[in-house]
Amino acid sequence: MRRIFLLILTLLPFVAQAQSNVRGPEKGQLMLADPYVLKADGWYYIYGTHAEDGIVVYRSRDMRTWSDRCGNARNGLALHKDDVWGERWFWAPEVYRVGDKYIMTYSAEEHICYAESDSPCGPFVQSQKRPYLPEEKGIDSSFFIDDDGTPYIFWVRFTHGNVIWVAEMSRDLSEVKLNTARRLIDVEEGTWEYRMGRVAEGPAVIKHKGKYYLTYSCNDYQSQDYAVGVAVADNILGPYERHPDNPILHRHAGYVGTGHHTLLPTRKGLYMVYHAHYNGEKIHPRQTLISPIKFVRDREEGKRAYRLEVSEELIIPKINE
Numbered sequence: 001m002r003r004i005f006l007l008i009l010t011l012l013p014f015v016a017q018a019q020s021n022v023r024g025p026e027k028g029q030l031m032l033a034d035p036y037v038l039k040a041d042g043w044y045y046i047y048g049t050h051a052e053d054g055i056v057v058y059r060s061r062d063m064r065t066w067s068d069r070c071g072n073a074r075n076g077l078a079l080h081k082d083d084v085w086g087e088r089w090f091w092a093p094e095v096y097r098v099g100d101k102y103i104m105t106y107s108a109e110e111h112i113c114y115a116e117s118d119s120p121c122g123p124f125v126q127s128q129k130r131p132y133l134p135e136e137k138g139i140d141s142s143f144f145i146d147d148d149g150t151p152y153i154f155w156v157r158f159t160h161g162n163v164i165w166v167a168e169m170s171r172d173l174s175e176v177k178l179n180t181a182r183r184l185i186d187v188e189e190g191t192w193e194y195r196m197g198r199v200a201e202g203p204a205v206i207k208h209k210g211k212y213y214l215t216y217s218c219n220d221y222q223s224q225d226y227a228v229g230v231a232v233a234d235n236i237l238g239p240y241e242r243h244p245d246n247p248i249l250h251r252h253a254g255y256v257g258t259g260h261h262t263l264l265p266t267r268k269g270l271y272m273v274y275h276a277h278y279n280g281e282k283i284h285p286r287q288t289l290i291s292p293i294k295f296v297r298d299r300e301e302g303k304r305a306y307r308l309e310v311s312e313e314l315i316i317p318k319i320n321e
Contacts, residue, residue, distance in 0.1 A: 022280030023254040025287045030058065030066055030317040033221075033275045033286040034092040034140075034202070036262045037063070038120055040102075045070075045120045046273070046317070047078060047093040047104070048288065055079040055093045055106060057121055058319070063271070063290060065320050073123035079104060084115050085129040092140045092202070094262070095120060096173075103173050105141040105153070112141040112155050114173060132176050140260075143173065144205040146236055154184075154203040154214070161187055161198025164216055166237055182237050185216055192247050196223035202260035205236075206270075208295050208306060214240050215308070217259035218247075222283055224256035228274070230308050248293075249274065249310050255289065256280060263293070270294060272310055290315035 025031065032048030039045075044060045057078035058066040069076035073083060078095075081087055086108030093106040104124045105114045111131035115124035132141075132153075139162075141155040151169040153176055156162045164185035168177045185200045187193045193200065197220035204215050212233045219226045227250035231240035249272065252258045257277035264271040272293040275286040292311040 021254060022256050022277075024279035026316055026318070028318045030288045030319055031278075031285040032056070032288045034260045035273045035275060035288045036092075036094045037264045037271075037273050038095045038097075038102075039264070039266065040097060040120050043120070045095065046288070047095055048275075049091045049093075050285070051075070051077060051090065052088065053077070053081050054090050055104070055124070059121070060317070063315055064317060066317055067320055070121050071123070072117075072119060072121045078117075078120075078122035079106070079115055079124040081108075083123055083125040084108065085113060085126060085131055086111070092260070094142055096143055096145075098173060103143075105143060105173075107139040107141065110137040110139055112138045112153075112176075114141075133178070140201045140203065142203050142205070143169070144236065147207070152205075152236055154205060156201045156203070159183070162201045163187075164200050164203045164214075180237075184214065184238050184240055185231060187218060188242075192225070192227060192250070193218035193229065195225045196220040202228075204261060204263050206263050206265075210234075211306075212236050212240075213308065215248075215261065215263065217261070219259075221257065221260065224277065224280070225250065226257045226259040227251075228259050228261055228272075243307055245307055248308050249291075252276075252289075252291065252310065253312055253314050255287070257283065257286070258289070271315075288317055290317060 034049040036047050050056045054077040057071045060066040071078040073080040091107040095104045102117045113131045115126045117124040139156045145151045167181040187198045202217040214231045227247035229246035231242045233240040255276035261274035273290050277283045295306040296309045298305040298307045
């Protein structure tokens with residue numbers, strides 16, 4: 001026992017040094033969890049989990065310097081709880097332009113929801129105050145509109161832990177066609193996905209060279225090993241095959257708890273926008289980070305095979321004071 005005690009004392013300085021290498025936020029840094037960025041009318045709009053009474057929004061010309069809140073709803077929010085169903089837990093918003101409307105999908109009280117606005121800044125409201133699926137809980141909803149115009153929703157259902165599902169939607173995005181739902185990603189035990197909790201969440205899909213790339217986060221968000229993986233399919237409804245290089249984002253660039261992201265195509269390339277823990281000892285509020293990400297030809301897998309590679313380069317978004 002004394003030897004074990006002495007060994008612990010010997011290792012403590014190294015543990016402390018490793019902890020001190022974990023990066024914390026910079027002065028004035030934007031602090032949003034579950035971030036999502038929309039490009040519209042020459043602006044970048046960023047939404048995320050932060051406010052207790054709704055969803056916040058900021059805007060920027062360059063993704064580096066962001067305005068103070070630019071929301072048109074109550075309290076400077078993009079969406080306020082008075083305008084929608086639910087009283088708490090407004091999480092993981094995403095916003096899409098569909099025709100002349102902006103559609104936000106998000107979670108409230110662990111139900112997936114959507115609301116509409118004429119502006120990216122809101123106010124986002126529901127004409128019928130209800131969740132998509134009143135009879136079941138779910139979180140982390142994300143839309144994907146395929147080349148033929150068919151919309152799909154990817155989201156997390158609480159079926160043996162947090163599990164990622166997909167279903168086709170009505171063209172106006174108002175209804176989930178639950179009879180088309182398919183189960184996609186369950187946590188694989190004995191892998192990087194199962195270090196803390198049975199959690200697969202935060203799905204985002206992008207299409208490249210005819211294939212569908214489903215990126216997702218695993219482990220409890222409180223884990224320093226919260227990380228992002230990717231799975232690939234020939235059909236939007238799957239099946240999806242995990243890439244052997246997973247995870248593609250894990251303890252990235254000195255940060256821990258890196259995950260729940262979005263993929264943002266721009267003229268300068270593709271970016272991953274994600275969050276990280278506040279520092280090595282504190283989780284909240286979570287930091288917002290941006291890194292370039294690109295498709296790289298995977299020559300070992302054949303001519304049509306690509307993998308996603310996240311750059312060590314960082315954009316650390318700041319609030320314009």
